[in-house]
Amino acid sequence: MGASFGRVPGQLQSTWLGVAAAAGLATVALGTMAWRHARPRRHQRLQQVGTVAQLWIYPIKSCKGVSVSEAECTAMGLRCGHLRDRFWLVINEEGNMVTARQEPRMVLISLTCEDDILTLSAAYTKDLLLPITPPATNPLLQCRVHGLEVQGRDCGEDAAQWVSSFLKTQSCRLVHFEPHMRPRNSQQMRAEFGPTDQVAYSDASPYLVLSEASLEDLNSRLERRVKATNFRPNIVISGCGAYAEDSWNELLIGDVELRRVMACTRCLLTTVDPDTGSTDKKEPLETLKSYRLCDPSEQALYGKLPLFGQYFALENPGMVKVGDPVYLLSQ
Incomplete structure (x- = not known):
């Protein structure tokens, strides 16, 4: 191309250069648009901060979790086969959610x-x-x-009667979130989330991250x-220190990128024993209040509830497995 370029007349040469420059700008623009989903690793330093020890999906909100060895990270949470995180919900006769808080x-x-x-x-x-x-004929x-x-x-x-019979306190129904339904926008609940962050x-938040060291410290x-x-x-x-997750702004696990949004405030649900379903409505909440309250400058955000674990949102999808190294992304 170098030999033939010299024979291009000046006007055509200018036109050719303009087209080439425009093409270059278009390439840069496309690259910028794709940045969210394909950031070049060579421009970032990767620091391993831990290893994936456990993966949990909670198919029904407030019900027992399912431990999995690998899962797909989607914008709305973990998925393993047909199991998706909090895609089923128990409601009362008025349509309000029923949770383990009640x-x-x-x-x-x-x-x-x-x-x-x-x-x-x-x-x-x-x-x-x-x-x-569920059958499409179901309401x-x-x-x-x-x-x-x-x-x-x-x-x-059958599902409604089964759940109601087990709880023995009120009439309940079980519902399922389907792909065509409109998700809830996380930003409507917490302004710190982005406009595209959504949950069923x-x-x-679609992701809650906690370290074993934080749990051991508690x-x-x-x-x-x-x-x-x-x-x-x-x-x-x-493989990290206690509360290290509080400072992880961006994580890389395989191809999955997660963005930290804010800390998770803790309520009475933490006092429910996951093995017995009993609660004293005190611990571990009272102990957490003794040392995990937010800085006074953040009280408008967190109030007087203790913080434990961090909410993350998805930046780039992919698969995660138990045993995967966890890297901190930094520019």
Whole structure:
């Protein structure tokens, strides 16, 4: 090309250079647009800060978690096969969410999936088998999660009776979030989230990250130990210091990039024993209040609730596995 370039007349040469420059600018623009999903690693320093120790999906909000060895990170949370994080919800007759804050025994209900069948299980209760996808003839219900409207497909009378019979306190229904439904916008609950951060039935964030060291530090202060599942994290990290997750702004796990949004405030749900469904409504919450309150400058954001674990949002999707190294991204 160098030999022929010299024979191009001046006007054509200027035109050619203009086209080339425009093409170059277009390439830069496209590269900028793709930055969110394909950031060049060579321009970033990677510092390993830990290892993925546990992955948890909580199919029904407030019910038992499912430990998985690998999962897909989607914009709306972890997915493993047909199991998705907080894509099922228990509601009362008015359509309001029912959680373990009001019904502690909910933590004993599990939802698992094999082939095309969902199984609802709980201690001393006969399993209930359901189709993975509720029939399209089942009604769409308007539900409310923390005051925000969101749809759910009713899972049928058998599911409603099973859940209500187990809880024994009120009439409940089970609903499922479907792909065509409009998610809740996280920013409507917490202004710190981005305009595209969305969830189905989670409180606000698609990802909660907690370190084993933070949990161990808390347990060293308690008379009775608690588990990670008291705090319902999605990703538990080992090999770091206590509360190291508080300062991780951007994480890389395989191809997955996660952006820290804010700390997670803790409520009465942490006092529910995930193995028994009982609660004393005190610990570990009272101990956390003794040393994990926010800085006074952040009280407008967090109030007087203790902080434990960090909320993250997805920047780049992919698969994560137990044993994956966790890197801190820094420019």
